[in-house]
Amino acid sequence: MSTESTADFSRAQVRHEELAAEITEHRRRYYVDDAPIVSDAEFDRLMHELIGIETSYPELVRADSPSQQVGTFSEAFAPVNHLERMLSLEDVFDEDEVRAWAERMAPHMKDSQYLCEVKIDGLAVDLVYTKGRLTSAATRGDGVTGEDVSSNVATIDSVPQRLTEHPDYPVPERLEVRGEVFIAVEDFAKLNEDQVAAGANPFANPRNAAAGSLRQKDPGVTAKRPLSFIAHGLGVRVGFEPDSQSHSYAALAAWGIPVSPYWQAVDTVDAVFDFIHRYGRLRHGLLHEIDGVVVKVDDIAVQNALGATARVPRWAVAYKYPPEEVNTRLLDIKVSIGRTGRATPYAVLEPVRVAGSEVEFATLHNADQVRAKGVLVGDLVVVRKAGDVIPEVVGPVAAVRTGEEREFRMPEKCPECGFDLAPASEGDVDLRCPNAKGCPGQLRERLSYLAGRSCFDIDGMGFVAATALVQPIESQERVLDNEAGVFSLELDELLPIQTLVRDPDTGLPKRKEDGEEKVVTYFATQKGEPKKTTLQMLENLEKAKSKDLWRVVNALSIRHVGPVSAQALADHFGDVDAIIAADEEELADIDGVGPTIARAVKEWFAVDWHRDIVERWREAGVRMREERSEADSQPQVLEGTTVVITGAIPGHTRDSAAAAVKARGGKVTSSVSKKTGVVVAGEAAGSKYDKAVKLEVPIVSGEGFAELLENGLPSPENSLRPCENA
Structure with missing residues (x-):
């Protein structure tokens, strides 16, 4: 071995030892303490790095390497040896890896199908039924030995204590059932509300909540938690020999053991990807949390022939969706003001990449939600971002608190204009800025909204343009005092405007690397000539005047009125003047409106400067009546x-x-x-x-x-x- 090769091996050996120790510690926190401090995605990254080193240097693979082990177990519970080894699954993260696995399976498949099922994000358990009676329940542990949680599992309603007799499926002499204990999404939200109300720390996610609930020393505590169970496989069976995985699911269901409603047997790899893509779209509307799709060879004889490695079966693979939950530090909680004056707390985060984009801010909804989530400034928190959905803080990782974290207190004054924040009405949980006409933050957000696709759809008039019109630098007067004059803008009044660059998520000014605020002349070039986007914006403002009536109604930013109720109002009356003239009872009777929206509509049109907006838009040529010829x-x-x-x-x-x-x-x-x-x-x-x-x-x-x-x-x-x- 050359000197260079020896040095490479030494570096790999040191890194391998570091990774092995770190992964082992994370497994202990995950499987024993139910308090992980890294996200699943970060754990997967560490494991893949370790396996990559072992692939390059096989001599580093030892029996105690994390790559050769399934998990770990706590000595706080009595040990239980599984009748048959309980394996983990090989994780893959892109479609090429799934195809590579399928190519390895192809020579063995014969007439077998692929069985696809969603991967439940819960706690794996092993149930043993003897002559139809539940006699043992254990966690997976290290795959050979698990923790005895029989008394706790007995409290889960969906786990039958006795198997149901069925004419087509005689109850086996002995049956080892593998499955997942979990907490349904809706149940988890209620559980955390109850935790906070009782003065306890909220759970970071449903998986941790399920694991912590199942490992209670007092089964009475477990019984109060909304645990559920779904089976996804079998170990030892005496008196029952299914020919396929799907056959075993039919039998389990017949005996009263829950199986997933989200599975399908398919013939081709393309159909496998159809399943993966479909549940990637549907994952947030399912009964429980999922983090991927498990693909198995359905034929049991083929499964037996393929066998397993020390850790995973060769006949199955788990495709993991891109991570949508990560851990990061909550640096601060600030407040933004929306278009109807609502004051919304938001999290300032240590930047982290999640769901394909970098996240620095996340919504916290309102002060009650901050309390309900139990987060403190300085916490390590779980952040979720599902596709294009706004990132949100799920909860804290309370186990790693240092005592230096601090509680958030809602400000008393509007951060944009200084007015006192207060509920709009008695019983309203949200605080609002009452300065609707003069608050620059509210006007900025209303202008951005009316330019959006659900209103006038004005290209060129986004957040930065709205900011320039409402919040120029201190030495300049703002062009618009409210949205009444938006359709009367002139080119010469736009060109001189300078404004601070603001963050669209928070409304706060951005700063350059040297700390100075960024200033831009948004509507003009450096030579003082109008930008193409400025001219396009003015053209689009002219075109917007002929938009459908429901868009005009929606653009008024009446509280509680969105696209659906705006369409209901426009369809029913066909004329803004008719909406203004209608009484509250008539408005409330419209399907899609109701009393809350009816009251908000009447209150909005009762304000003089609101009606002035309508008149100024009318004078500028904005359409105020619906054309019904098409209908x-x-x-x-x-x-x-x-x-x-x-x-x-x-x-x-x-x-x-x-x-x-x-x-x-x-x-x-x-x-x-x-x-x-x-x-x-x-x-x-x-x-x-x-x-x-x-x-x-x-x-x-x-x-x-x-x-x-x-x-x-x-x-x-x-x-x-x-x-x-x-």
């Missing part, structure tokens, strides 16, 4: 039908699809219920599709939308149904 010319094939639209519809935007339904007499709502007439499920349809399936609501595809518009509701045989067990 009048269409056959009313959907009259009285409630339609929910989800996913991408070919040839339509979401707004144009909704307009087409309304033009044919239908009503568009955002949620699925038993009263829903039909769900239109386009590409990337989300949890609304699953709910429609559950409620047996008719479903049409995006491609079938045109036929729905032409012929009305489909016959039952033409309604989409989900594939079996999907």
Whole structure:
């Protein structure tokens, strides 16, 4: 071995020892203390680095290496030896790795299918039934020996104490069932509320809550926790020999043992990816948290022939979705002011990458939520960002507190204008700035909103433009005192405006590396000429005047009024003046409005400067009446039908699809219920599709939308149904 090779090996050996020690400590915190201090994604990264070193230097692989072990267990519980070794799963993180695994399986598959199921983020347990009676329950532990949690598992309602007799599936002499103990998403939220109310620390996530609940020394405490169980495999079985994994699921269900509702047996790798992609879209609408999809060879004989390594079966693989939860430090909690004056606490975080983007801020909703989550400034916290959803702080990792953390207190004054913050009405949990007309923060947010896609859709008039119009540098007067003059802007008044660059998440000025605030002349070039975006903004302002009436109503930023209720008002009255003239009772009777929105509408139009906005927009040429010619010319094939639209519809935007339904007499709502007439499920349809399936609501595809518009509701045989067990 060369000198250079010897040095490389020495560095690898040192790093391997560091990683082994760190991973072992994290496993102890995860499996024994139920208080991990790193996210799953960070743990996976460490494990992959270790395995990469061992691949390059096989001589570093030892029996006690984390790569050769499944987990660990606590000595606080009696040890239980599993009848059959309880393995972990090989984790993969991209589709190429799934295809590589499938290629390794291909020579062995014969006529076998792939079985796909969601990967529950819970605590693995092993149940033993003897002559149909539950005689033992244990955690996975190190795969050979687990912790005896029989008394605690006996308190879980979904775990049967005796198997149900079934004519097609005789109860086995002995049966070892593997599965996951978890806490459902809705139950977790209620559990944390109760924890905080009782003065206890909230749980960081459902997995930790489930693990901590199952490992209580007092089963009475476990019994009070909302634990559930789902089976996903078998160990030893005497008197029952299934030929496939899917066959075993049918038997388990017949005996009264819960199995996942989210699984499917498929024939091809492409179908495997269809399953992975589908539940990637639906993951946030499921019963429980998931972090990926497990793909197995369905045929038991093939599973037996393939066998296992020291840690994982060769016949299964776990595809992990990109991490949506990470741990980072909560540096501070500040408050932002929204377009209706609502004061919203937000977290200032140590920057961290999650769900494909770097996150520095996360919402905390209101002061009550800060208390409910139990977070303190200085905490290590769990942060979640699901796709394009705004990042949020889930909760603290309370186990690593130092005592230097401090409690957040809601400010008494508006950070934008200095007015006293107060609830808008008695019983309102939110604090608001009452200075709606003069608060620059509120006006900035209202201008950004009215330029958005759900209102006038004015390209070129985003957050920075709104900031420039409302918050120029101190030496300049602002161009707009409120949104009344937005359609009367002139080029010459825009060009001189200079403003501080502000963060769109917080509204706070950004600073350069040297600490100085960033100042920009937003509407003009350095030569003082108008930018192309400025000219486009003025052109788009002119075009916006002819937008649909519901967009005008939505752009007024009336509290509680959003796109759905704005459309309901516009459809019913067809004229802003008619909305103003209507009494509260008439407004409340409109489907999609109700008493709260009706009261807010009347209160808004009762303010002089609000009505001035409407008049100034009218004078500038903004459309204030609805044109009904299209609706009048269409056959009313959907009259009285409630339609929910989800996913991408070919040839339509979401707004144009909704307009087409309304033009044919239908009503568009955002949620699925038993009263829903039909769900239109386009590409990337989300949890609304699953709910429609559950409620047996008719479903049409995006491609079938045109036929729905032409012929009305489909016959039952033409309604989409989900594939079996999907």
